[in-house]
Amino acid sequence: MDREFHPACAYQPYFIAATLAFLGHGYWLIYRSSTGACADGKACARPLPNRIVKTSLILATILVVAALGFDFIALLFLNS
16 A cells, blocks of 8 residues: 655654643542642632533543544545
């Protein structure tokens, strides 16, 4: 199968690694922060609503998985 690649395709592994690192850091912040103590007057004393943040992070993870899996799924449908 002969495919022409865009010049930005060479950077795709770096973008994937950065995206997974950001998602991992987001999960680490969400679940680590729920176990830590916070003093009054600090920035962590007024956290964002956990339900909204967790839902947004899960939605972002679903979108990333769909975007990463699209290349593999599209090949299955196009080669049929």
